[in-house]
Amino acid sequence: MLPFVAHKERGSALKALLAGDLITIQFPGLVDREVNELSDFLYRLLSELDLAFLSEPTFVITRELLSNASKANAKRIYLHFENKEHGTEEQYTKAMKGFANRVLEHWEDFRKQHKNNEYYTKLLFQLKDKHLHIEVRNNAALLPREVERIRSRLELFKEHQELDAVFASVRDESEGAGLGLVLTLVLLQNAGIPGNHFRIDTNGEETIARIALPRDQEEAKTRNRYIKNVLDELDALPSFPxxxxxxxxxxxxxxxxxxxxxxxxxxxxxxxxxxxxxxxxxxxxxxxxxxxxxxxxxxxxxxxxxxxxxxxxxxxxxxxRYKKKDLESIWDNSNRVSFFAGKLARQDANARDFAGVSGLLYELGKIVLISMKPELIQRIQDMLERGRIRNTAMMEEVALGIGHPEVGAMLAERWQFPEPIVQAIRFQQKPLQAEDPYRRLIHCVYLAVRIQQATAGNVDFFSIEEEIRQDFGIESPIQFEGLVERLEKEYELSGGG
Incomplete structure (x- = not known):
């Protein structure tokens, strides 16, 4: 449950927000994956505004800003408790290396140790002047060197406006902000929203990041040159044997x-x-x-x-056509997803017929993208494993103009696969956009993918859409962990699918 300041539940907060009220969500000073609960709220809010296509990038941006605010709070706590001098450039650099090693590398332990602290992280929403205004505030004013760091990141965006070029250019992530600001600007640009709709500054007591989403925004048509290369690669694939x-x-x-x-x-x-x-x-x-x-x-x-x-x-x-080393892990993941999806779909005849085979085919598109941009796809996978994104498809869309689910669905269409399989591949990471009669099938495949990722420690209960959790009766992290453990054991006992 999101910690709304003046509302007990999501529905009343959403109603008040749509009526023009200012809505505040106040998180602790040090946040973690609980912020994933925002996803469902943002999707419902943006759907009401006919901006559903912005829900995933808006979520990633918001979570990135919350993460940066939380790390800024943690930095103040670390500098205070460790009594670290940071007046000179040399002292600051040394302190930040310690911060990265002792705090960022042990975030959960640090959160527990400093659970009670004076800091907060607030998220505010308001509809005003034909825009949805979003603010992230934390009560740690910007330090001079942080201002300079922000300026350098903005310059980096001006120099490299495509995600793979940014990845190649960023080396210093010692303070944890890393790609956060640049990622925000890249996502806004790809959504067709001007960079001046985002700014970050301080009022002396708080650091405030502001975003203004135009209510009349139309879905941007990507101008990324790589999408043509992807389509050419699909054209080059042979017909079915x-x-x-x-x-x-x-x-x-x-x-x-x-x-x-x-x-x-x-x-x-x-x-x-x-x-x-x-x-x-x-x-x-x-x-x-x-x-x-x-x-x-x-x-x-x-x-x-x-x-x-x-x-x-x-x-x-x-x-x-493709390298064996790129395929082995994908086939293994697909076998697991197929098994899990089949188990989840047992009680639904329509989903049961196609769940297993959809799981076996769900990463066809990733094979194509890996062949074209292996380093970029690996960096995106690393972001998933580090908890910075919930799904890889959205980042692929930012970098290449198209994500692997869409590539896989286009392949399935070219090979004339049944429509339920095409839809299950296409919406595997966007289950809230699924429509009948394929909704249950897509939910099964989506959850099966999440379970497979959870076996590798990449996602948790909070990474799953709330509607999907409710659909399958998953009410707590412990219950989800039990489901993952049970299905993994069943898979191993079956001989690996």
Missing amino acids: ENIQELWNLCNSETSSIQVITARVEKDPALTAQVLKLANSAGFMTRTRNPGLSDAIKIIGLKGLGNLLMVAGARKIMTT
């Missing part, structure tokens, strides 16, 4: 027989082995032990065989 396409057509034909389909599968030894393995897996427990190919096809069903063909064809194309 002919033998798999023919089998796929047979599976979808009302006049095909099991005998005809079996005879065609037998001509492909690798595909035959995959069918037999699937029929003997934990997901298809039957009385028939070691079935022949015809019985195996009956066990998994023509729909199951069709799903297997899609995955086999897609992986064959990707394996022949």
Whole structure:
């Protein structure tokens, strides 16, 4: 629950904000992942203003500013308790190295140790003058060297206005602000919002970061040159293998027989082995032990065989075109997401038919992007693992003009995959934008991806959209951790999917 100052729950705060009232959320001086609760509030607010397309970048910007404010508070606490001199440039540089090592590298411990402190971090919203005004305030006035640091970051943005160039240029993150201000400006620019709609200054007692989002903002059309390169790469990918396409057509034909389909599968030894393995897996427990190919096809069903063909064809194309080392971790992640999604979708017939195969195909687009910009994609992944972003797609859109879910969905469309799979791939990181009849399927895939990321320690309970948590009855961090642990154990017991 967000700590609204004058409202007990989100709905009344949203209503008051839309009526023109100033709404304040007051966090502790040292914040952490609890600020992820803002996501759902921002999405609902911006949807009311017909600005839903700005919800994810606005969330990332807001959280980045809250993080910077919190780190500024932590810096004051550290300098005070450690009695650090910071009057000269040399003293300040030395103090900041200690701050990075002793505070930023041990943030949770520092938060617990200094839970009771004099500092606060406030987030304010108000609709005024055809703009949504957002302010982040903390009661630590800017130090002269912080002013200079801000100025240098703004100069960096003027020099490098694309994200991969910024990544390459920023080396000093000793104070924790790092990319924060530049990232804010890049996100605003890509949304078509002028840089002068953001500013940061001090009133002598507080540091105040201000953003003004125009209420009449239209979704910006990216001018990033890389989007053409991505589309060219998709055009260069081969069509689906002919033998798999023919089998796929047979599976979808009302006049095909099991005998005809079996005879065609037998001509492909690798595909035959995959069918037999699937029929003997934990997901298809039957009385028939070691079935022949015809019985195996009956066990998994023509729909199951069709799903297997899609995955086999897609992986064959990707394996022949892209580097093996880039694929191994993606296939492993996809196997886990497929297993988790299948478990989550068991109670819903519509979602159950496509959850597993959608999980196996969800990162097709990432393979394409890795082949084009490996260092950039790795830096974005690093940001996810460090908790600075909740999903990688939005950052990919900023840097390349397109994210891997959209690339994967475009591939699925070109290869004529069923529409539920296309939609599950496209909205895997934007579940609140999902519409019926695919909403439950997309929610299953989204949560399965989050669970897979949680097994690696990259996300937690607060990183999941509140609506999705409610949809699956996940009410607390402990409950989410239990779900992750249970599904991970089931996956390992199944032999790895």
